[in-house]
Amino acid sequence: MAGNYVRRTVITRLAVSDEQRDLLEETISEWKRVCQIATDKAWNVCNAKSDVQPLAYDDVREQTSLGSQHAVLATHQAAQAITGCIERRGEGESVSKPTFTAPTVTYDTRTMTLFDDETVSLSTTESRVRCELVLPEIDEGYQQQYLDSEEWQATESTLTIGNDDTVLLHLGLRRPKTDAERDTAEDGTVLGVDLGVENIAVTSTARFFSGRNLNHRLRQFEKTRGGLQRTGTRSAHRTLREASGRQLRHIRGRMHEVANGLVAEAIRYDCDLIVFEDLTEIRENTNAAWGHKWAFSELYEKVDYKAEQAGITVKQVGASYTSKRCCECGFTAGENRPTRTEFCCQKCGSEANADYNAAKNIGLRYVRRGQQSSRRTGDSQLALKSGTMTPSDGFIPHPEGFEAEFTDKPHRQEANPPG
Template sequence: MADDYVRRTAITRLEVSDEQRDLLEDTISEWKRGCQLATDMAWGKYNAKSDVQPLAYDSVREDTTLGSQHAILATHQAAEAITGCIERRSKGKKVSKPTFTAPTVKYDTRTMTVFDDETVSLSTTESRVRCPLALPNADDGYQRQYLDSDTWSVTESTLTARDGEFFLHIGFRRHKTETERNTAEDGTVLGVDLGIENLAVTSTAYFYSGREVTHNLREFEKVRAGLQQTGTRSAHRTLEQSSRRELCYVRDVLHRASNALIDEALRYDCDVIAFENLTHIRDQTGASWGHKWAFRTLYEYVEYKADSVGISVKQVGSAYTSQRCSECGFTAEENRQSRNDFRCVKCGSEGNADYNAAKNIGMRYVRRGQQSSRRTGDSQLALKSGTVKPNAGFTGYPDGFEAEFTDKPHPQRAEGA
């Protein structure tokens, strides 16, 4: 069962020749066509993989140059996309037939092989290509903890083309330990809210500001717009260089933010870091740069770093976390005074809106454990000055703990990734 596995993703760039580049680009193009063809055939009829595959497989094989296994994967991708639309529609969201424009292609263990010599073999529309993985020189690079492990096994992965480069998002999985199976019901939880004004805020009142990164990304956008307007070949090259610099900058920010969240979880002896569900976060934040990729990448960075120190990372439903009072539980739109300010119209509690949301996210995870089928949950939410349980109330930290850790604001940590 899927719930019996811990899953991780390790991202690495591929070193490709010009010939390999052409084959991979053609495979991505045909993959998008195959997914679209299967979706067009199944839309309004089927959404289960077991139904979409026999319906569309022959057509995908005939009308594209995809191999047999990639044709199967394309029908599965179409089924997943249609299922996602059905789920959004059930929640009152407007949906339309999925279109496949992203420069990606899925791989599984039949279409991809990772070798011990740090190369990978990938199926294309013509033949397999074998490319070196551009791994960090350091032996402790995070990808190696999965690639060199006998515990982790390779599973479904995704190849992405971006700015003239190819990046392989290698999926790994391992069986959960007995302790990890019980994590949802026991332990200390750190709630985390993601946003724009503050990139991340925790239930322990740690704020990682997003103002600087927002400003810098706006400057990148101005430069990009000017180069696009110029339109010369030289401007195009400069544009590609600028895009790569922007990507590196954002990744560096996300690495530093993830390090800070791990440090906070360790400081308060947390077993779980709880985020809100990321599915609709772009709509919630309303930011031009705060797209799903950035927040999901931050989540993945926290996930793999947390795993190395024995902390689980989970997601909970995001509904009303910004409108609910973390003190009395009263929920109303009027509670959210502005982007930064929260004041409960019922009990009068007030404070930073992102901090209030972080506490709600963490407490939602705590309650989920108590409402599990076994009813054995005994988790607690980490706050700035103590911990809290839904029924047992607040427990302050021992004398000296708060003074040592929370009397002054935590600096944003600048350690490398």
């Protein structure tokens, strides 16, 4: 199962001769042609890999010079592209049949062999070519830690040729998860994430991903929508469909940016887990122009996928009272949050941005759950901008010289804060 592996992608340049580059370019050209043939056959017919492959395989083998295993991989690529179109169509976007223009080709363990002498053998339309990996001269290069380890095994990879004729191999690697990693990485550092309207996401390390520009743009769109609906002409309806598609693409693009930012924040603070509030507790409509449950679900799925590639686990915890509970003393009351953005504890006087307070509560809820469970050792900690925190030990500052700015302050913790 995919979830049983930690995955990495190592990018390296290949040293190739002119003849080898020509063969690789020809292979890429045939790959794109096979993907297109398979897509043409399966479009509006089927989209599962198990269906597209038998439907298109004979045709692509007869019409192209791509090898049998590469032909199979290309039909799978076509199936994936069609599936993506179906998903976007289901979200209201206008989609058209995929076309393949990128100068890339996919390899797997049958079409690519990685050798211990830092060379790689690649299938082409004619014969295999064996190329040298161009690695940094220093042994400490990031690629080396994976290539020199027996734990990491090559898996599906991508080769691309740039405009300057540079040949790059995006080498996919994987290793089995350890028992601790399979047991939800309970002893790691946790990044708490709160989702909302004013801010799409806020982390326990005080990184804010604003939703204001998105809200402004889509409010303008709502005004346009009203005018077009009142017009009621065929042209107005066509314009409305096109505008709706643009807005959905804009939302997806913003969620993609936020997902990248969340994973980058987890990596920066050396986090093992990213913890969200339970998405099932989010209302379908959050009174924002974009704030529907599907948008948060899309964000979660993107983070989950990107985090897995970085070896980071993604979890959800119940979000009840996280917006009303003081993360410093544990006192919970509706009066603690007088406005959407403000939090002021009525017991200890702690003040904070309301979303930031909630993000810390979400992360702490996972940490507390680990400490209270008999299955876990309870050594996880919450990542803050200036240090880490646990309910029992309180605030621990980062070592001197850590790149984060010191904005959090240590606070007195209750001996047994309420769960």
